[in-house]
Every structure is written in C-alpha cells, then in structure tokens.
Amino acid sequence: MQAANTNAAEPAVAVGPREYVTVLVGEAMFGLAIERVHDVFVPSGVTGVPLAPREIVGLINLRGRVVTALCLRRRLGLPDRAPGAACMAIGLEQGAETFALVTDGVGEVLKLGADTSEPVPINLDARWRDLATAVHRLDGRLLVILDIGALLAFGESLAA
Numbered sequence: 001m002q003a004a005n006t007n008a009a010e011p012a013v014a015v016g017p018r019e020y021v022t023v024l025v026g027e028a029m030f031g032l033a034i035e036r037v038h039d040v041f042v043p044s045g046v047t048g049v050p051l052a053p054r055e056i057v058g059l060i061n062l063r064g065r066v067v068t069a070l071c072l073r074r075r076l077g078l079p080d081r082a083p084g085a086a087c088m089a090i091g092l093e094q095g096a097e098t099f100a101l102v103t104d105g106v107g108e109v110l111k112l113g114a115d116t117s118e119p120v121p122i123n124l125d126a127r128w129r130d131l132a133t134a135v136h137r138l139d140g141r142l143l144v145i146l147d148i149g150a151l152l153a154f155g156e157s158l159a160a
Contacts, residue, residue, distance in 0.1 A: 017111050017112065018033065018112060019033075019111045020032060020109065021034050022106070022108055023090060023101070023104075024104045024105040024107060028076075029107065029142070029144070030145070031143050032090060032148060038092065039089075039090070039091030040091070041088070041089050042087075042088060042089070043069060043087065043088075043089040043102055047059045047060075057071045057102055062100060065098055067091070067100050068097065068098075068100070069099075069102055070099055070100065070151075071102045072102060072151075077127040086104075087103065088105055089103070094148070101151070112138075116136040116138060117134050117136055118136070120132045120134060120144075131147055131150050132146060
C-alpha cells in the first residue's frame with residue numbers, strides 16, 4: 001500500500017489556476033500538469049524489454065534518446081487496447097530519466113482553478129487513488145489529475 005501523495009510539485013488541491021494536458025484512456029479522462037509534459041507524439045519503433053514489468057511497453061528512440069515507454073492503461077489496471085488501435089504518447093521527465101506515457105489519445109490543454117477541484121474521492125479504485133492528486137468536475141465529466149511522480153515510481157506496485 002502506498003502512502004498518501006506528498007509531491008510538493010503537484011498539490012492535492014490546486015490553489016490557483018493550473019494548466020493540464022488531458023489524456024484519454026477508454027472513456028476516462030486524466031490530467032497531467034503541463035509543466036511536466038515535454039512532448040506529444042505517436043510512438044513507433046517500440047523495442048520490447050524481456051522480463052520488464054507488464055506496464056513497460058518497451059523502449060523508444062525519441063529524437064536520439066532512448067526512453068522507457070509506459071502503458072497508462074496497464075498502470076491503471078485496465079485491459080489492453082485492441083491490437084492495432086491508435087495511440088499517442090506523452091514525453092515526461094522524472095529525475096534524469098525520460099519516459100513515454102502511452103495513452104489512447106491526447107486531448108486539449110485545460111486551465112482549471114480551485115472552483116472545480118476536489119480531493120480524490122475515497123471510493124475511487126485504489127490503483128487510481130494512489131496515482132491521483134485531485135479531481136475536477138467538468139460538465140458531467142470527471143478529470144482525474146495524475147501525480148506524475150507516483151505514476152513513474154517503479155517499485156513494488158509494478159511487480160504486482
């Protein structure tokens with residue numbers, strides 16, 4: 001079980017307007033802090049990594065850098081997308097490492113304030129709750145803000 005998120009760069013509830021890049025996984029919509037997003041691209045040439053955790057899709061050459069590709073679907077405990085289905089990737093950095101977060105799609109950039117922000121609901125699936133910092137209610141949809149640090153933390157949660 002992971003401890004509560006305490007990443008100072010990504011507060012649990014926004015105090016002022018913040019911008020998020022929205023990503024789609026099935027019907028769910030997630031937000032990533034725009035300051036952590038470096039690239040948006042179509043992943044290609046993925047090289048598998050033997051014995052890697054299930055969440056690791058493989059390695060990708062991103063402008064001359066070898067980056068680890070992580071499947072957001074798998075990280076959230078969701079079934080794989082259909083073979084051949086289109087996908088997009090978000091380039092993220094964590095420490096000195098670069099990662100490609102593979103998603104079903106990338107939406108728009110939203111600037112959101114504290115008026116739509118709420119703490120992570122206690123009834124949200126534990127896998128999602130451990131990776132989220134807040135939620136925003138938007139015109140009948142829920143935007144789950146992901147803690148990029150927790151999302152990219154490779155440890156016991158990936159071995160399960």
